[in-house]
Amino acid sequence: MKRRDFLNAGAAGLIGVGVMGIAPRVWSMSAPAARKLALYNLHTQERLNVVYWEQGEYLPEQLDKINYLMRDYRTDEVAAIDYRVLEFLSGVSERLELREPIQIVSGYRSARTNDMLHRLNGDGVAKNSLHTRGMAVDIKLARISLDHLRKAALDVRRGGVGFYPEQFVHLDAGPVRHWRKKT
Numbered sequence: 001m002k003r004r005d006f007l008n009a010g011a012a013g014l015i016g017v018g019v020m021g022i023a024p025r026v027w028s029m030s031a032p033a034a035r036k037l038a039l040y041n042l043h044t045q046e047r048l049n050v051v052y053w054e055q056g057e058y059l060p061e062q063l064d065k066i067n068y069l070m071r072d073y074r075t076d077e078v079a080a081i082d083y084r085v086l087e088f089l090s091g092v093s094e095r096l097e098l099r100e101p102i103q104i105v106s107g108y109r110s111a112r113t114n115d116m117l118h119r120l121n122g123d124g125v126a127k128n129s130l131h132t133r134g135m136a137v138d139i140k141l142a143r144i145s146l147d148h149l150r151k152a153a154l155d156v157r158r159g160g161v162g163f164y165p166e167q168f169v170h171l172d173a174g175p176v177r178h179w180r181k182k183t
Contacts, residue, residue, distance in 0.1 A: 070107025
């Protein structure tokens with residue numbers, strides 16, 4: 001390689017690095033200024049309408065409110081809900097252009113609650129459920145069918161989507177995949 005070719009290649013590389021360094025800033029300028037969720041816990045009747053992300057940062061006080069609303073209502077244990085679950089919920093909300101709160105059937109579940117549900121429901125509740133790590137949520141909507149909700153969640157392509165007809169749609173922060181409960 002000639003010296004001139006070497007210098008041109010180096011210059012091209014520096015320009016590429018410079019462009020890549022700018023790209024995240026350009027993306028963040030076009031990203032929404034805020035992300036919000038409207039949630040309703042079916043078991044506790046608690047409501048929350050909260051901005052949880054603003055100007056490129058998660059808001060800890062608002063995340064605490066979400067964690068509390070999505071707690072294990074049976075034991076009152078609170079755990080951090082994985083931010084990827086929140087982004088999945090936000091994506092579904094945007095996709096459906098929701099004006100109503102997302103109804104939470106089940107958010108975080110303690111190991112004790114999960115074991116009890118697994119004993120009662122067998123294969124309907126995973127023994128090592130992502131719910132026990134704050135990485136899953138079961139939801140439904142008052143005015144939108146579960147099938148339509150499932151399709152919107154699949155379109156978002158954020159993680160796992162489980163369809164439990166007549167009950168709820170499961171979303172999780174695991175790999176992108178989907179399943180349907182056998183009836």
